[in-house]
Amino acid sequence: MRALHQPKRDQIQLAAVLYALSDPTRLAVVRQLAAEGERACGTFELPTTKATLSHHFKVLRESGLTHTRSEGVYRFISLRREDLDARFPGLLTSVLKAARKA
Amino acid sequence: MRALHQPKRDQIQLAAVLYALSDPTRLAVVRQLAAEGERACGTFELPTTKATLSHHFKVLRESGLTHTRSEGVYRFISLRREDLDARFPGLLTSVLKAARKA
DNA sequence: TCGCTTGTTAGATGATCGTCGAACAATCCA
DNA sequence: TGGATTGTTCGACGATCATCTAACAAGCGA
16 A cells, blocks of 8 residues: 655645645544544545545545554544644644634 | 635634645745735736636635625735634644745 | 726636556565 | 455546636726
């Protein structure tokens, strides 16, 4: 399997993060990660195919929002909270808070 | 000139706001509005045509980020700070802060 | 009224996006 | 080794997007 490239903390781009968060499916993924922590790709119950979901995971990972690790046949995804809080303080928190009410 | 429709405070959608902010040109407009307050459309010095800029202004307005008023032949644009802070507390502030460093 | 200025709209173009089914790759287990 | 499982990649599809030029609309001043 090809190497997963995800940006380093200082290379996370604001526009990419905002764009990634502007899609309902991806925002739902981020919200679930924020609420329940790391989880396997296959455990997200969203109304889409695994191909589409895989695409969204890629966008999230490449934007710097998520970290992905392989374990056997599974892929575990988690939010890069520390990196995001360090790079863009308050951003993720306010987005998650906004998503809760919107 | 046709009526400008802009959403009411409670109708501002998070996804639309994030999407509007994910474009470099629009983010630049928002940053300038945040820094210098209300200004006329024609005073933004950005590397694009006035037609393209007009399109971006429309996206910003319809997302709820900006307010537009007509005065004679001019259009004055301003950030809807109060509405945004009320609807999505901390969001705009953290985005602007992030944009400053990014 | 006539020109000038400001900004929007129409139409077109190339690029990108979200989505899907199908094929492929990687891992595990019997 | 051979199947089963998990997830990615490929190719294609319509839809949407950012951009441009040109034309249009609205207001102002001479």
